[in-house]
Amino acid sequence: MLSSKPSRKGKNKRIWIGSVIAAIGLLVILIYTLCCLQRRKKVIVKENSRSKDEKELLDLVISDKSITIDEIPNDGKKGHDVSVFSYESIMAATNNFSLESKLGEGGFGPVYRGKLLTGQNIAVKRLSRNSGQGINEFKNELILISKLQHTNLVKLLGCCIFGEERMLIYEYMPNKSLNYFLFDSNRSKLLDWKIRFSIIEGIAQELIYLHKYSRLKVIHRDLKASNILLDESMNPKISDFGMARIFKRNELEANTNRIVGTYGYMSPEYAMEGVFSIKSDVYSFGVLMLEILSGRRNNSFYNADHALNLVGYAWDLWQEGKGLELVDLTIRDLCVEYQVLRYIHVSLLCVEDDVVDRPTMSDMLSMLTNESAQLPLPKKPAFSIGKKAIGANTPNNELELHTMNGLSISDMDAR
Known part of the structure; x- marks a missing residue:
């Protein structure tokens, strides 16, 4: 008769191996569970941190509570x-x-x-x-x-x-931006004198609102043709307030070491010293108005020796009594001569080198609409040769210009 000991021994061995496998399996499951919990904990921490930022932004829109920007x-x-x-x-x-x-x-x-x-x-x-x-x-x-x-x-x-x-x-603005029409040889023909006049007046009214009548006194700091959007009726709408700053009602100017905006539209005191005010927007508006009247970009004037911007070109024509030569050919024969010359005159007052000599937006609009009012003579404005701003108050230092994505939005640090 065969002994039963070998079969009992084999059975015990199988039980032992099974127990070891089960223990290993439980250990793997335990480790996996701990890893999942740890990963989830990190995700929760990350989500909590992210949701805090998201909640802060969402609260800016949906909250009834008063908020403060730059202490205003x-x-x-x-x-x-x-x-x-x-x-x-x-x-x-x-x-x-x-x-x-x-x-x-x-x-x-x-x-x-x-x-x-x-x-x-x-x-x-x-x-x-x-x-x-x-x-x-x-x-x-x-x-x-x-x-x-x-x-x-x-x-x-x-x-x-x-x-x-x-x-x-x-x-959505179906007619895109002023930039889209103004500097295209074919599309610019759609901007007759009446439309250009309306666009200039609309932009001026909005700046008066921002500077004087809105609940928050706002300096835009990046006014240019590409930031003027046009609706289905070609009415202008100012956009892109990412660079805007809020002023207290009794605040006249501010200073910054981080100069942001678009080269060519910046006032000399802002570009060279980081000082900005409502008169900085007035300067930008003056450049923009010259672009609307001429149909040419501010930086599109070149000759064999140096690059003159539109402000310098307009000043030279004005001094020579040839102001009408500045006007876009597509509207030159259809516009009212004395009106256009008055607009050029006011534009040159807006780009005065000295801040004090520039009108406010309210005064500027009054100059345009009240044709019987006498206008002061403009002085030689600050204008650009290459990348140096030339004017009565210009120091000898230069600026570093950093253009992002090949665009005209700039971030400069004054030295």
């Missing part, structure tokens, strides 16, 4: 119909940010055309990760445009905040 409190009122859009809805509206939906790109980042499920057309400004304009500029524009409402101010519909994504959603 507003009146605690909500923005006008500003909504928070879901990331999914913006993805769907822009066809996943397709190339076909892209309208262009600025210092803030790319801009896309979209269409909501309601059928409303929108423009989506998406903060680029490579943008020199960051979260502060995003919050600045979100707060300012949601709190300021004017006929000639582009309407902000809302924002979208998802993870690292920061987007601003605007009403």
Whole structure:
């Protein structure tokens, strides 16, 4: 008769091996569970941190509480119909940010055309990760445009905040920007004298509102043709408030070491010394008005020796009594001569080298509309040769110019 010991021994061995495998399995499951918990803990910490930033931004739109920007409190009122859009809805509206939906790109980042499920057309400004304009500029524009409402101010519909994504959603402007029409030989023909006059007046009215009548006294600091959007009736709307600054009512000027804006539109005191005020916007407006009248870019004048900008060119023609030669050929024969000459005269007053000599926007508009009023003679303005600003108060130092993404948005540090 065979012994049962070997089979019992084999059975015990199988039980032992099974126990070891089970123990290893439990250990693996335990380690995996601990890793998952640890990963989830990190995600939760990250999400909490991210949600804190998102909540702070969302509160700027939906909160009833008063907020403060640069120590200037507003009146605690909500923005006008500003909504928070879901990331999914913006993805769907822009066809996943397709190339076909892209309208262009600025210092803030790319801009896309979209269409909501309601059928409303929108423009989506998406903060680029490579943008020199960051979260502060995003919050600045979100707060300012949601709190300021004017006929000639582009309407902000809302924002979208998802993870690292920061987007601003605007009403769609079917005629794009003034830049799109003004500097194109064919499209500029659509801008007759009446339309150009209306555009100049509309921009002036908006700046008067920002400087004088809005709840927040605002200096735009980046007024230029590409930041003037046009609606279906060619009415101008000022956009891009990422660089704007708020002043106290009794504050006349401020100083900064971080000079931002577009070279050629900057007033000499801002470009060279970092000093800005409402008169800085007046200077930019003067340059813009000369561009609207001439149909030429500020930096498009060259000769064999050096590059003159539009301000210097306009001054030379004015001194020679040839002001009409500045006017765009497409409107030269159709405009009223004395009106155009008056507009050029006022433009040159706006780009005066000395801040005190420049009119306020209110005075400037009065000069344009009250044709019986006597105008002071303009003095030689500060104008550019190459990259140096030349004028009565210009120091001998230079500026470093840093252009982002090949665009005209600049970030300069005064030395």
